[in-house]
Amino acid sequence: MTELSLPLDAEAIRALHSGDSVLLSGPLVTGRDAAHERFARAVEGGERLPFDPAGETLYFVGPTPARPGHAIGAAGPTTASRMDAWSPLLVERGLRGMIGKGRRSETVKESMLEHGCVYFGAIEGTAALLSQCITASEVIAYEDLGAEAVRRLEVRDFPALVVNDLHGGDLYRDGPARWRRAPS
């Protein structure tokens, strides 16, 4: 288990390999479908993004409402491929980490290798457990989007696996290939 501080260090992520278990601690931002559409519109219109992607880690999540006294509600990852069309815009601007679930497109993977961004898989369906690793949450943009608003989170020992490393490894390709068998 590798402990990693956020924001991610460019050198530290070079040492990661697909299949590694990590615990992330520090600040990150959230965004999913509707927010990404607005990121793209902002870039197109020459406007500022609600956060500087350089060195940042982005978590694809739309949490449930927080109970009183809690930082956040259930907060597991959503399917990352829906963000594929937009991710390169952020990766090209220095995004260093993404957390989600599910495979990424070839275009996104190439962009991550070129610009130095790692993709982590969190375990969907562990949203209650992951919620306990989030110590603070604040909406920083697009509040009108509700669950899809962009948040700044503070996480502590947030568990994830390295899916796409900086060496061409891909756990979603290599893991199943290892366990594949002929039907009996």
Added chain:
Amino acid sequence: MREIAVDDVADTVRKLCVEANHELRGDHVEALQRARDRERSPIGQEVLDRLLANAEVSARERIAFCQDTGYAVCFLEIGQDVHFTGGSLAAALDRGVAEGYREGYLRASLVRSPVDRVNTGDNTPAMVHYDLVEGDGVRLTLLVKGAGCDNMSALRMLTPAAGVAGMRKFVVETIEAAGPSASPPVTVGIGMGGTFDRAAVLAKKALTREPTGSPSPDPKLAELEAELVDAIDATGIGPAGFGGTVTTVAVHVEAYPTHIAAFPVAINLDCHSHRVRTVTL
């Protein structure tokens, strides 16, 4: 004739929404435990351990076990001797969903139109299927359906020549294409036969079979289910798609009469966060 107040229906739906999202059904926990027993990949074992731990935390903390608290799909089997009183049944179902989602701190995940995508704010409307049956009872099943796995579902109009072999191939292709996105180990609902639309509804309804993994009463279908579990597990996709020996906890197949020229097959996938509750009113 039996009278049932729609307010009672609303109240039932409210309770079911909260319960289904906070507590993983006992038989599904057992299905995940069996999956843990037969999983050989260390990462896969770790995933299943965390899913089981997550179910305990969510029930204790009264928090949703998955943040995608989904569509509220209602199957209603209504006895023809029932008379609903006190207003609109459809409105009562929506009221129950809205109240349950508010009370349970569940996420409002529906937009009013696929085009303008404005959130309805209370997770309505419920997605309702009505069946009229004999008698004076009402059977209500709530299926809370996440989009991640629903998005990976598929329907194909096969030919009779393609037959069961074609159907098996289609199932494996669908599972392979879904990979990690359907959040395995999945429950697979398959509707065979009927028309284009009938097959899709059957597939969704197949997911509600209880307990998870119980075989079809039709021996031929039960045999097919067991074969499909093996074929799906053979893909090696594994828990959360990280690779492993268990990709599905259950395949439920439902069949219906169809046309001499047709073999409709619908495959509806449900993630490991399986949320189904059935009550009789």
